[in-house]
Amino acid sequence: MEYMSQEGYDKLVAELHELESELPKIKEAIAEARAMGDLSENFEYHAAKRAQGRLLSRISYKQKVLENARVIDKSRISADSVQLLCKVEITNLAMNRKMSYTITSPNEADIREGKISVKSPIAQALINKKVGDVVEVHVPAGLLKLRIESISL
Numbered sequence: 001m002e003y004m005s006q007e008g009y010d011k012l013v014a015e016l017h018e019l020e021s022e023l024p025k026i027k028e029a030i031a032e033a034r035a036m037g038d039l040s041e042n043f044e045y046h047a048a049k050r051a052q053g054r055l056l057s058r059i060s061y062k063q064k065v066l067e068n069a070r071v072i073d074k075s076r077i078s079a080d081s082v083q084l085l086c087k088v089e090i091t092n093l094a095m096n097r098k099m100s101y102t103i104t105s106p107n108e109a110d111i112r113e114g115k116i117s118v119k120s121p122i123a124q125a126l127i128n129k130k131v132g133d134v135v136e137v138h139v140p141a142g143l144l145k146l147r148i149e150s151i152s153l
Contacts, residue, residue: 001068001069001070002068002069002105002106002107003069003070003071003084004069004070004072004105004108005071005072005074005085005104005105005108006071006074008104008105008107008108009066009071012069016062016063016066019055022055023055023059026052027052029044029048029051030049030052033045065107072085074153077153079151079153080130081128081129081151082103082126082129082130082148083127084103084104084105084118085102085103085104086102086151087100087102087151088103088126088150088151089150090126090148090149091147092144092146093134093145093146093147094144094145098149100114101114101115101122101123102114103123103126103127104116104117104118105117105118106119121137121138122137122139122146125137125146126148129148130151131149133147133148134146134148135148
């Protein structure tokens with residue numbers, strides 16, 4: 001089961017519809033390539049078939065994610081402790097640098113937008129902690145000490 005926000009769910013549905021709209025174009029490209037003759041040495045045909053395979057694979061993946069998706073109602077989330085869909089402001093104690101992240105599902109994670117996966121080491125260490133708690137996180141670069149400054153929705 002994959003928990004996600006309503007925005008993430010809607011974005012995934014839109015991506016799926018966009019991918020499905022590309023199917024007729026791929027089928028048309030295959031038909032055009034097939035009409036060119038000998039399929040054994042027809043590069044356009046094989047390229048179109050590979051593109052179709054990649055597209056169908058992506059569609060299938062998105063469908064499976066949506067089948068297992070459960071949308072979380074933000075009104076039921078408490079900001080008392082770090083939870084999925086909470087925005088957390090933390091301070092790296094070694095560098096005295098503030099950072100802000102939103103804990104999201106793996107499908108919604110985007111570091112450029114400040115969204116980290118609930119399955120990431122930092123998020124795993126922060127889950128169920130409260131404001132003022134100091135957590136130690138083992139990351140590939142070493143050990144981080146982080147203090148939770150604020151939690152919001």
